Amino acid sequence: MGKQTVAIVGLGALGILYGQHLSEALRKDRVKIIVNEERKKRYEAQGVTLNGVPCDFNYVLETEIGTPADVVIVCTKSLTLDSGMESMKHQVGDQTTILSLINGISSEQILGARFGQEKVIPTVAIGMDATREGQNVRSKVKGWLQIGADTPEKESRLAEVSALFDEANFPYTIEEDITLKIWEKFLMNVGVNQVVMVNETTYRGIQTGGTYHEQMREAMAEVVKIAQAEGIPLTEAHIQQAIDIIDTVDPEGMPSMRQDGLAKRPTEVELFAGMILAKSKQYGIPTPMNDVLYKKIKKMEQKF
Incomplete structure (x- = not known):
């Protein structure tokens, strides 16, 4: 080689x-x-x-x-x-x-x-x-x-x-099992990126003890339900694994979606909550937190 x-x-x-x-x-x-x-x-x-x-x-x-x-x-x-x-x-x-x-x-x-x-x-x-x-x-x-x-x-x-x-x-x-790893990252994106975006915060806001920590957990829990319907062995344990990773990053940093929001660029909401809502409809699984996040982000984008 x-x-x-x-x-x-x-x-x-x-x-x-x-x-x-x-x-x-x-x-x-x-x-x-x-x-x-x-x-x-x-x-x-x-x-x-x-x-x-x-x-x-x-x-x-x-x-x-x-x-x-x-x-x-x-x-x-x-x-x-x-x-x-x-x-x-x-x-x-x-x-x-x-x-x-x-x-x-x-x-x-x-x-x-x-x-x-x-x-x-x-x-x-x-x-x-x-x-x-x-x-x-x-x-x-x-x-x-x-x-x-x-x-x-x-x-x-x-x-x-x-x-x-x-x-x-x-x-x-x-x-x-790289497919599982892709879903683990998806779980993190859905919870972290969107909650930081909607609340106009940094990683500090969602890290353990943060004001918006529970919103993130709820959004991630909905990903677990959808993944299991797709035959992906995602579990509640993966939520804590994601949180453990997020707790190690710079509290003043922010995910790409929040950076897009600050720059008035279109976000990846269709990739995250949009995907979850489509699969929610497909499987008949309620995903109320992602529904709220989707609507709020789309409303924010209208002001860009």
């Missing part, structure tokens, strides 16, 4: 956080940050920083046709996944493996439909507290990636990604 290359699509909080780690560990010539011409000029002129330290990135135009990357890491928002797939299309070849760090439970299927399901290794980004403020990302806790093969045919690709991450001393774990 030669020296593997990485392409990162989407230079938000996670793109900067993990792009900087990989660029430093592997050398920047092996890590391509895929951008359009306007973003390339802006990033090069204004700079991009992590905790105030400049990032020395290798920006590659999305129109450039060259050797595809061995691994593509998708760090876009769900709302910009379509444009992200257009940006990354020249980086995907037969040997390319794709990892999606997008929230929710559907991005792997969307990417697989476009580029081939065999290329997509299910992935969960967990435990980080990265917050983007303009061109700077602030982060105290890097978190890690959970990866796994959802079919036996992907085991060889999983091994190659594992070798790359080992070389880069990149934080990750290999999970036997």
Whole structure:
């Protein structure tokens, strides 16, 4: 196996956080940050920083046709996944493996439909507290990636990604049941992101003892009911596991949905409460907290 290359699509909080780690560990010539011409000029002129330290990135135009990357890491928002797939299309070849760090439970299927399901290794980004403020990302806790093969045919690709991450001393774990891990992260997003957004708070507001802690628990409990209806072995114990993780992050940090709200950008509410409400209707399971959160967030978006 030669020296593997990485392409990162989407230079938000996670793109900067993990792009900087990989660029430093592997050398920047092996890590391509895929951008359009306007973003390339802006990033090069204004700079991009992590905790105030400049990032020395290798920006590659999305129109450039060259050797595809061995691994593509998708760090876009769900709302910009379509444009992200257009940006990354020249980086995907037969040997390319794709990892999606997008929230929710559907991005792997969307990417697989476009580029081939065999290329997509299910992935969960967990435990980080990265917050983007303009061109700077602030982060105290890097978190890690959970990866796994959802079919036996992907085991060889999983091994190659594992070798790359080992070389880069990149934080990750290999999970036997990666589908369950995706739902565990979904549970966290539904509870954490939406409650912080609606109450216009930070992680402090939902951490143990926080004012909105019980709202978060209730929203998560509804995810457990839906997951079990889908045959996913999510339990009440997973709620406490999620809370234990949230209690470790920077109290003054905030999830991506709250950051979107402050920036007056459309949120991922359809990915979270919207998905839960659709499945609530499908299975006839009441989800009153997610119903409230959905309505409140949609009302907030109308003022953007």
